[in-house]
Amino acid sequence: MLVFPLINDTSRKIIHIDMDAFFASIEERDNPELKGKPVVIARNPLETGGRGVVSTANYEARKYGIHSAMSAKEAYELCPQAIFVSGNYAHYQEVSRQMHDIFHRYTDEVEGMALDEAYLDVTVNKINATSAVKIAKMIQHDIFTELQLTSSAGVSYNKFLAKIASDIEKPRGLTLIPPEDALSFLADLPVEKFHGVGAKTAEKLETLGITKGSEIQNASPQFLAEKLGVFGWQLYLKANGIHQSPVKPNRIRKSVGKEKTYGKLLYLEVDIKAEVSKLSQRVATSLQDKKLKGHIIVIKIRYADFTTLTKRLSLDDKVDDADAIDQCAQKLLDETLRDTVGIRLLGVTVTGF
Structure with missing residues (x-):
């Protein structure tokens, strides 16, 4: 058997910051009446005929088994007293930008993975601190005092371990895995x-x-x-x-998507859903070939009158498998589909790598 030399660089100091129930926490912060109550970021299924999908949920709601990518209808069945909030993606993006401003006080080696998480390489840093744990604590403190939000941090010598560490003591946790x-x-x-x-x-x-x-x-x-x-x-x-x-500060955000234009308009829901499933499978295959995963699913529909609609869903976890992508795409389709109007184009995209 061949023996491969395992060369390991343990000299780096990597922090992974992961916000705690980010979207729901922003809603709780902005509306104090929500505190202590189960909050679900999704359209209320009672107002949508059961349609909709959960983007995220706060920790109170998670106690009932509610999680991202679950149908809003199922979330309601698990916890009828939950408060459903449609969400404001543009607002969440702005808060994420403020969070990144805090990161850049300590290092410019910042790789954003989603709105609510990022890797930081603090081997060399702007405050000349020798302890990555100290920097992680300072960042958590800044986020809490300035944004009134909590975060969890993982610290180690590589991104893989730092990511795992940040999950160990959520929420408000900080875990170090030394070499x-x-x-x-x-x-x-x-x-x-x-x-x-x-x-x-x-x-x-x-x-x-x-x-x-x-x-x-x-x-x-x-x-x-x-x-x-x-x-x-x-x-x-x-x-x-x-x-x-390495932490890649100039990381280019990409997307993987597939579209198809139909010479013969699609009218039957069963045909439309079947086409979305095919597109989801193609996107999943492309993601897996590229070794990519994304947490944002986007569906695009162009109707016979050339009206074009897009709808997106942001998940807590990144996905690359066809079933997960198709499940989300089908739920978005249910929210977007217009009766009796033919469809000339469908598209499914995954982004937020």
């Missing part, structure tokens, strides 16, 4: 907690007898690559604490 603890921490980590491992990959790993990090660490990298392709090798490296991807 000397990384392997033991990862050894106990369930495979589904490895970012990039979805439900289907976790099932496949389980059939191989792999359910936690130690079993990935002890597996042959060639075996993992044979079973999972390039992702198997990447997973092996991550389980051994190796992830060399």
Whole structure:
């Protein structure tokens, strides 16, 4: 068996900041009457005939099992007393910009992953601090005092570990994974907690007898690559604490989308839904080929009269699988579809990588 030298750069100091229930927290901040009550960012299903999908929910609502990408109807059934808020994406973008202004006080090495999360490389920083934990605490303090919002932070020597660390003590948490603890921490980590491992990959790993990090660490990298392709090798490296991807401050936001124009107008709902499913599958295939995941799903409809509508949904988690994309696209379609008007173009796009 070939032996690969595992070279690990543990000199970097990386922070991952993840806002706590960002959209819902902004709504609570702006409307104090919402505090302590279950808040769901979605159109009220009682006003939409059951249509709509949950963008996010505050922690009170999550106690009832409500989560992003769930139908608003199901969320209502789980918690009829929940307060549904349609949301204001432009406002959330402005708050995110204010959050990034705070980040840039400490470093310009900032890579925004979504409106509510970012990586910061503070190996060299503007306040000449030697402790990344100290900087993370200062950022959390600034966000709380200036924006009246809470955040969670993960600190480690690479992006993969910092991302995992920020999830450990939510909300308002701060977790450090130092180099000397990384392997033991990862050894106990369930495979589904490895970012990039979805439900289907976790099932496949389980059939191989792999359910936690130690079993990935002890597996042959060639075996993992044979079973999972390039992702198997990447997973092996991550389980051994190796992830060399740099923080990319000039990261260009991209999107992956597919559109189709129909010479014969679509009228039947069953045909329209089938076409959206096909487009979702094509988008998922393209995302997986490019090793990309996004948390914003966009649907585009052009009607016979050339009226063009787009509708988007922002999720808490990034997705790349066809089922998740199609589920969101179909829900957006339900909210946008006009009866008796033929459709000449449909499009599905995933963005927010």
